[in-house]
Amino acid sequence: MRRRAERRRKAAGDPIDTLTLQLRLGEIAREIQALAGSRGFAVAHHTRAAQAAYDALLAEACRRAGLPVEAPHLVTDRTPEAERLREELELASRGWSW
Template sequence: MAWLTAREWTKRVASRLHRHAEPEPDPFETLRVQTRLGHLSGKIRSTESMPHVYARAHRLMALEAAYDDLLDEACRLAGVPDPGAARPEDRRWQEEQELAARGWTW
Protein backbone atom coordinates (compact mmCIF):
# COMPACT_ATOMS: atom_id res chain seq x y z
CA MET A 1 0.00 0.00 0.00
CA ALA A 2 1.45 3.33 -1.01
CA TRP A 3 1.39 6.12 1.51
CA LEU A 4 0.18 9.54 0.41
CA THR A 5 2.24 12.61 0.96
CA ALA A 6 0.62 15.48 2.79
CA ARG A 7 0.27 17.40 -0.47
CA GLU A 8 -1.46 14.49 -2.26
CA TRP A 9 -3.75 13.91 0.69
CA THR A 10 -4.69 17.61 0.79
CA LYS A 11 -5.42 17.61 -2.94
CA ARG A 12 -7.70 14.59 -2.62
CA VAL A 13 -9.61 16.02 0.32
CA ALA A 14 -9.92 19.44 -1.33
CA SER A 15 -11.18 17.93 -4.60
CA ARG A 16 -13.89 16.05 -2.69
CA LEU A 17 -14.95 19.06 -0.66
CA HIS A 18 -14.75 21.63 -3.44
CA ARG A 19 -18.01 21.85 -5.34
CA HIS A 20 -17.67 22.91 -8.90
CA ALA A 21 -20.29 25.52 -9.60
CA GLU A 22 -21.99 25.43 -12.96
CA PRO A 23 -21.04 28.45 -15.04
CA GLU A 24 -23.77 31.00 -15.58
CA PRO A 25 -25.33 30.84 -19.04
CA ASP A 26 -24.22 33.42 -21.54
CA PRO A 27 -26.80 36.27 -21.44
CA PHE A 28 -26.46 36.79 -25.18
CA GLU A 29 -27.23 33.12 -25.80
CA THR A 30 -30.27 33.44 -23.53
CA LEU A 31 -31.42 36.51 -25.43
CA ARG A 32 -30.91 34.71 -28.76
CA VAL A 33 -33.06 31.79 -27.61
CA GLN A 34 -35.78 34.11 -26.25
CA THR A 35 -35.85 36.10 -29.49
CA ARG A 36 -36.02 32.96 -31.59
CA LEU A 37 -38.83 31.55 -29.40
CA GLY A 38 -40.82 34.75 -29.93
CA HIS A 39 -40.24 34.63 -33.67
CA LEU A 40 -41.30 30.98 -33.95
CA SER A 41 -44.39 31.41 -31.77
CA GLY A 42 -45.45 34.32 -34.01
CA LYS A 43 -44.98 32.19 -37.13
CA ILE A 44 -47.02 29.38 -35.55
CA ARG A 45 -49.88 31.78 -34.71
CA SER A 46 -49.87 33.32 -38.18
CA THR A 47 -49.80 29.90 -39.87
CA GLU A 48 -52.67 28.68 -37.69
CA SER A 49 -54.75 31.74 -38.59
CA MET A 50 -54.39 31.29 -42.38
CA PRO A 51 -57.01 28.76 -43.47
CA HIS A 52 -55.89 28.26 -47.08
CA VAL A 53 -52.13 27.78 -46.88
CA TYR A 54 -50.50 25.13 -49.02
CA ALA A 55 -49.15 22.27 -46.84
CA ARG A 56 -50.39 24.02 -43.69
CA ALA A 57 -50.24 20.89 -41.50
CA HIS A 58 -46.72 20.11 -42.65
CA ARG A 59 -45.58 23.68 -41.92
CA LEU A 60 -47.17 23.60 -38.47
CA MET A 61 -45.47 20.31 -37.60
CA ALA A 62 -42.09 21.68 -38.69
CA LEU A 63 -42.58 24.95 -36.79
CA GLU A 64 -43.74 23.15 -33.65
CA ALA A 65 -40.77 20.76 -33.80
CA ALA A 66 -38.37 23.71 -34.04
CA TYR A 67 -40.22 25.46 -31.19
CA ASP A 68 -39.99 22.34 -29.01
CA ASP A 69 -36.25 22.06 -29.68
CA LEU A 70 -35.77 25.69 -28.68
CA LEU A 71 -37.84 25.14 -25.53
CA ASP A 72 -35.53 22.26 -24.61
CA GLU A 73 -32.51 24.52 -25.13
CA ALA A 74 -34.12 27.29 -23.07
CA CYS A 75 -34.84 24.85 -20.25
CA ARG A 76 -31.21 23.73 -20.30
CA LEU A 77 -30.05 27.35 -20.07
CA ALA A 78 -32.49 28.11 -17.25
CA GLY A 79 -31.72 24.95 -15.30
CA VAL A 80 -35.22 23.51 -15.65
CA PRO A 81 -35.34 19.75 -15.04
CA ASP A 82 -36.77 17.48 -17.73
CA PRO A 83 -40.56 17.35 -17.21
CA GLY A 84 -40.73 13.80 -18.56
CA ALA A 85 -44.20 14.24 -20.07
CA ALA A 86 -45.15 11.63 -22.64
CA ARG A 87 -47.20 13.82 -24.98
CA PRO A 88 -45.45 16.72 -26.76
CA GLU A 89 -48.31 19.12 -25.93
CA ASP A 90 -48.03 18.36 -22.20
CA ARG A 91 -44.26 18.66 -22.27
CA ARG A 92 -44.46 21.97 -24.15
CA TRP A 93 -46.96 23.37 -21.64
CA GLN A 94 -44.88 22.28 -18.64
CA GLU A 95 -41.68 23.74 -20.09
CA GLU A 96 -43.41 27.05 -20.92
CA GLN A 97 -44.76 27.26 -17.37
CA GLU A 98 -41.36 26.52 -15.81
CA LEU A 99 -39.63 29.11 -17.99
CA ALA A 100 -42.30 31.73 -17.26
CA ALA A 101 -41.89 31.05 -13.52
CA ARG A 102 -38.18 31.81 -13.94
CA GLY A 103 -38.90 35.15 -15.62
CA TRP A 104 -38.51 34.15 -19.27
CA THR A 105 -40.65 36.03 -21.76
CA TRP A 106 -40.98 35.73 -25.50
Protein backbone atom coordinates in the same frame (compact mmCIF):
# COMPACT_ATOMS: atom_id res chain seq x y z
CA MET B 1 -13.24 36.80 -6.32
CA ARG B 2 -12.94 37.69 -9.98
CA ARG B 3 -12.52 34.04 -10.95
CA ARG B 4 -15.60 33.04 -8.95
CA ALA B 5 -17.72 35.63 -10.75
CA GLU B 6 -16.38 34.47 -14.10
CA ARG B 7 -17.17 30.82 -13.29
CA ARG B 8 -20.71 31.76 -12.24
CA ARG B 9 -21.23 33.68 -15.48
CA LYS B 10 -19.97 30.75 -17.57
CA ALA B 11 -22.20 28.30 -15.67
CA ALA B 12 -25.25 30.50 -16.31
CA GLY B 13 -24.39 30.83 -19.99
CA ASP B 14 -23.77 33.84 -22.14
CA PRO B 15 -26.56 36.38 -21.58
CA ILE B 16 -26.47 37.36 -25.27
CA ASP B 17 -27.03 33.73 -26.27
CA THR B 18 -29.91 33.52 -23.80
CA LEU B 19 -31.48 36.68 -25.19
CA THR B 20 -31.06 35.37 -28.74
CA LEU B 21 -32.79 32.16 -27.70
CA GLN B 22 -35.69 34.12 -26.18
CA LEU B 23 -36.05 36.20 -29.34
CA ARG B 24 -36.05 33.11 -31.53
CA LEU B 25 -38.70 31.47 -29.33
CA GLY B 26 -40.89 34.54 -29.83
CA GLU B 27 -40.38 34.50 -33.60
CA ILE B 28 -41.32 30.83 -33.89
CA ALA B 29 -44.33 31.28 -31.57
CA ARG B 30 -45.61 34.12 -33.77
CA GLU B 31 -45.05 32.01 -36.88
CA ILE B 32 -47.09 29.16 -35.38
CA GLN B 33 -49.91 31.59 -34.56
CA ALA B 34 -49.86 32.99 -38.10
CA LEU B 35 -49.95 29.50 -39.59
CA ALA B 36 -52.95 28.57 -37.42
CA GLY B 37 -55.06 31.11 -39.28
CA SER B 38 -53.84 30.40 -42.77
CA ARG B 39 -55.01 28.09 -45.47
CA GLY B 40 -53.12 26.79 -48.40
CA PHE B 41 -50.78 24.22 -49.71
CA ALA B 42 -48.48 22.57 -47.18
CA VAL B 43 -49.69 24.59 -44.18
CA ALA B 44 -49.84 21.45 -42.04
CA HIS B 45 -46.26 20.59 -42.97
CA HIS B 46 -45.02 24.09 -42.13
CA THR B 47 -46.94 24.05 -38.86
CA ARG B 48 -45.37 20.73 -37.81
CA ALA B 49 -41.91 21.98 -38.76
CA ALA B 50 -42.38 25.23 -36.83
CA GLN B 51 -43.72 23.32 -33.80
CA ALA B 52 -40.73 20.97 -33.87
CA ALA B 53 -38.37 23.96 -34.01
CA TYR B 54 -40.23 25.62 -31.12
CA ASP B 55 -40.04 22.43 -29.04
CA ALA B 56 -36.30 22.13 -29.66
CA LEU B 57 -35.72 25.77 -28.66
CA LEU B 58 -37.94 25.31 -25.60
CA ALA B 59 -35.90 22.27 -24.53
CA GLU B 60 -32.68 24.25 -24.96
CA ALA B 61 -34.13 27.10 -22.88
CA CYS B 62 -35.06 24.62 -20.14
CA ARG B 63 -31.55 23.17 -20.11
CA ARG B 64 -30.08 26.66 -19.79
CA ALA B 65 -32.44 27.44 -16.93
CA GLY B 66 -31.54 24.19 -15.17
CA LEU B 67 -34.94 22.57 -15.67
CA PRO B 68 -35.45 18.89 -16.41
CA VAL B 69 -36.35 18.13 -20.03
CA GLU B 70 -38.36 15.07 -20.99
CA ALA B 71 -37.53 13.25 -24.20
CA PRO B 72 -40.00 13.73 -27.06
CA HIS B 73 -42.64 11.07 -27.50
CA LEU B 74 -40.93 8.21 -29.32
CA VAL B 75 -43.80 7.40 -31.68
CA THR B 76 -44.53 10.88 -33.00
CA ASP B 77 -41.32 12.79 -32.13
CA ARG B 78 -43.51 15.57 -30.77
CA THR B 79 -43.67 17.04 -27.28
CA PRO B 80 -47.05 16.46 -25.68
CA GLU B 81 -49.03 19.64 -25.06
CA ALA B 82 -48.95 19.17 -21.27
CA GLU B 83 -45.15 18.92 -21.26
CA ARG B 84 -44.83 21.96 -23.53
CA LEU B 85 -47.09 23.96 -21.21
CA ARG B 86 -45.13 22.81 -18.13
CA GLU B 87 -41.86 23.94 -19.72
CA GLU B 88 -43.33 27.31 -20.75
CA LEU B 89 -44.71 27.92 -17.25
CA GLU B 90 -41.48 26.89 -15.54
CA LEU B 91 -39.47 29.24 -17.75
CA ALA B 92 -41.94 32.09 -17.22
CA SER B 93 -41.72 31.58 -13.44
CA ARG B 94 -37.95 32.04 -13.76
CA GLY B 95 -38.32 35.33 -15.60
CA TRP B 96 -38.08 34.13 -19.19
CA SER B 97 -40.30 35.88 -21.72
CA TRP B 98 -40.72 35.66 -25.46
